Amino acid sequence: xxxxxxxxxxxxxxxxxxxxxxxxxxxxxxxxxxxxxxxxxxxxxxxxxxxxxxxxxxxxxxxxxxxxxxxxxxxxxxxxxxxxxxxxxxxxxxxxxxxxxxxxxxxxxxxxxxxxxxxxxxxxxxxxxxxxxxxxxxxxxxxxxxxxxxxxxxxxxxxxxxxxxxxxxxxxxxxxxxxxxxxxxxxxxxxxxxxxxxxxxxxxxxxxxxxxxxxxxxxxxxxxxx
Numbered sequence: 001x002x003x004x005x006x007x008x009x010x011x012x013x014x015x016x017x018x019x020x021x022x023x024x025x026x027x028x029x030x031x032x033x034x035x036x037x038x039x040x041x042x043x044x045x046x047x048x049x050x051x052x053x054x055x056x057x058x059x060x061x062x063x064x065x066x067x068x069x070x071x072x073x074x075x076x077x078x079x080x081x082x083x084x085x086x087x088x089x090x091x092x093x094x095x096x097x098x099x100x101x102x103x104x105x106x107x108x109x110x111x112x113x114x115x116x117x118x119x120x121x122x123x124x125x126x127x128x129x130x131x132x133x134x135x136x137x138x139x140x141x142x143x144x145x146x147x148x149x150x151x152x153x154x155x156x157x158x159x160x161x162x163x164x165x166x167x168x169x170x171x172x173x174x175x176x177x178x179x180x181x182x183x184x185x186x187x188x189x190x191x192x193x194x195x196x197x198x199x200x201x202x203x204x205x206x207x208x209x210x211x212x213x214x215x216x217x218x219x220x221x222x223x224x225x226x
Contacts, residue, residue, distance in 0.1 A: 021066045022064065094213070099196050110191035113157070157175075166186065
């Protein structure tokens with residue numbers, strides 16, 4: 001998954017082979033919904049190619065897994081760039097999830113660090129976090145984990161240089177300009193600000209992942225512990 005990187009306004013997409021059968025398309029520009037909707041449009045168009053067997057959308061990027069090593073990788077790259085230049089945005093009308101959060105406390109232990117980075121009191125960080133609606137742009141990194149667009153820049157906080165070793169599944173987190181909810185328990189470098197009992201991934205559920213691309217998330221405070 002791509003991190004927050006500033007790009008020149010006139011930059012072009014970047015394509016690269018990953019092994020012999022996969023090609024990664026990386027869009028230029030910042031992490032905006034307009035860019036993400038163009039990635040979704042590119043995904044739809046690529047589904048019609050007979051040489052594609054799997055598509056993996058990311059945060060302003062798309063990986064194509066090809067049925068066989070391409071005889072002419074540049075031809076595939078040229079097709080992707082032309083489609084990127086000409087396709088309209090694709091809007092996905094996903095489901096709305098309203099999710100209660102227990103802000104702060106032991107499972108939101110990085111709230112103070114986010115507050116310090118933003119130069120805002122914790123109460124205001126919490127209010128800003130749940131004031132916006134979020135969109136699931138991609139699923140990845142861990143099974144069921146959704147990368148969320150919609151975080152207010154005022155509380156954007158870089159990922160930690162030393163990750164938490166045992167962050168609990170259900171932790172509400174911020175990493176750069178992205179927001180999320182941890183899907184699995186384990187090491188995690190994002191900033192924890194709260195917790196929800198919602199489970200994003202259950203191998204016995206159909207489908208196992210709760211969220212899908214295009215779903216919308218609205219947080220609300222169940223409790224606040226400062």
